[in-house]
Amino acid sequence: MALWEENSIKVVVSDGIVEEITRVLQRPYFRRKRNITEDQIARLIELFRSLATWVPGTTKIDAVRDDPHDNKILACAVEGRADYLISGDDHLLSLQIYEGIPIISAAVFLTIYEQRSGGAGFGIT
Numbered sequence: 764m765a766l767w768e769e770n771s772i773k774v775v776v777s778d779g780i781v782e783e784i785t786r787v788l789q790r791p792y793f794r795r796k797r798n799i800t801e802d803q804i805a806r807l808i809e810l811f812r813s814l815a816t817w818v819p820g821t822t823k824i825d826a827v828r829d830d831p832h833d834n835k836i837l838a839c840a841v842e843g844r845a846d847y848l849i850s851g852d853d854h855l856l857s858l859q860i861y862e863g864i865p866i867i868s869a870a871v872f873l874t875i876y877e878q879r880s881g882g883a884g885f886g887i888t
Contacts, residue, residue: 764810766876767810767814768810768814770814771876772876773816774811774814774815774816775815775816775817775818775839775840775842775843775845776811776815776816776817776818776839777817777818777819777820777835777838777839777842778817778820779820779835779839780820780835780836780839781808781811783832783835784807784811785804785808788804788807789804816843818839818842818843819842820835820838820839820842821838821842822838822841822842823838824837824838824841826858826861827854827855827858829854830852830854833852833854833855836848836850836852836855837855837858837861837862840861840862840864841861841862841864845864846864847864847865847866847867847872847875848861848864848865848866848867849867849868849869849872850866850867850868851868851869856868
């Protein structure tokens with residue numbers, strides 16, 4: 764989030780993705796488990812509106828059969844010509860790469876980012 768807010772990285776989204784993120788974050792179980800407040804959800808949605816690069820979300824992909832909702836994530840990455848698809852989702856991570864886009868965890872991405880930024884380092888809490 765910090766890298767995104769300081770414009771060090773670009774986040775690509777579609778309407779479908781933001782709708783799904785909003786729906787998941789508002790689930791009482793998820794909010795309790797992650798200790799997320801309504802204000803934090805509102806802030807994230809505002810970040811999407813003000814900072815994210817939006818794509819149409821119209822590309823049809825059928826690469827993840829076990830969880831078809833994940834296909835919209837792949838479509839967004841393809842439409843947005845993403846350098847990386849960063850995810851914690853096992854279905855997506857198991858693909859490892861799609862249409863030339865590496866699919867990696869946030870931890871792996873942060874390692875790559877730090878190496879490419881010349882070891883400048885940054886803190887995540």
